[in-house]
Amino acid sequence: TQLLEQSPQFLSIQEGENLTVYCNSSSVFSSLQWYRQEPGEGPVLLVTVVTGGEVKKLKRLTFQFGDARKDSSLHITAAQTGDTGLYLCAGDDRDDKIIFGKGTRLHILP
Amino acid sequence: NAGVTQTPKFQVLKTGQSMTLQCAQDMNHEYMSWYRQDPGMGLRLIHYSVGAGITDQGEVPNGYNVSRSTTEDFPLRLLSAAPSQTSVYFCASSHGASGTFSYEQYFGPGTRLTVT
Numbered sequence: 001t002q003l004l005e006q007s008p009q010f011l012s013i014q015e016g017e018n019l020t021v022y023c024n025s026s027s028v029f030s031s032l033q034w035y036r037q038e039p040g041e042g043p044v045l046l047v048t049v050v051t052g053g054e055v056k057k058l059k060r061l062t063f064q065f066g067d068a069r070k071d072s073s074l075h076i077t078a079a080q081t082g083d084t085g086l087y088l089c090a091g092d093d094r095d096d097k098i099i100f101g102k103g104t105r106l107h108i109l110p
Numbered sequence: 111n112a113g114v115t116q117t118p119k120f121q122v123l124k125t126g127q128s129m130t131l132q133c134a135q136d137m138n139h140e141y142m143s144w145y146r147q148d149p150g151m152g153l154r155l156i157h158y159s160v161g162a163g164i165t166d167q168g169e170v171p172n173g174y175n176v177s178r179s180t181t182e183d184f185p186l187r188l189l190s191a192a193p194s195q196t197s198v199y200f201c202a203s204s205h206g207a208s209g210t211f212s213y214e215q216y217f218g219p220g221t222r223l224t225v226t
Contacts, residue, residue, distance in 0.1 A: 041220070042200050042219055043200075096160055097155055100145070100155075102150065102151060
């Protein structure tokens with residue numbers, strides 16, 4: 001079974017700072033998805049990265065897929081309190097199983 | 111469109127009881143899945159289905175059964191509830207595994223289950 005490891009597990013920073021969280025694996029994925037989950041709700045899709053080296057931007061969020069398609073990063077510029085939440089990465093196993101990392105719990109302090 | 115709906119939102123069971131968690135989607139998605147979410151464990155795949163009549167086991171299938179008689183519905187059955195099954199359960203759906211973005215999932219709001 002392929003594994004996705006996310007780091008850091010927890011991150012608490014001041015509003016306005018920049019941050020990067022990571023999603024790593026020893027396996028190759030055809031695509032990776034990033035989700036954000038708020039308390040009491042289901043995860044919501046932010047982006048899908050497909051091509052090795054791909055960079056996608058969603059306002060202040062920048063997502064990058066590693067050249068070898070084994071890892072991905074999420075960079076947030078000038079974090080806001082509304083960015084607080086659990087960030088999850090997910091990828092497709094070879095057998096059509098979609099697996100998730102354990103997530104990075106992000107807390108932005110006002 | 112309602113998207114992915116789950117019922118009930120909350121449930122308390124006694125050890126040994128059985129119950130069915132309902133999940134339905136109105137997006138004509140082929141792929142549906144069930145996850146459980148426990149503190150510090152992320153989302154773990156229980157069972158999934160790539161289409162009506164087809165189901166397969168995920169990472170943690172023991173103690174759970176599923177069926178997929180229609181495209182819209184994917185119920186999860188707990189056969190004999192145990193305290194270890196206390197968790198938040200999420201159902202999700204996505205387009206069929208035939209295109210680039212087939213793994214983008216839409217999640218329901220979750221069912222919070224407590225087994226005493």
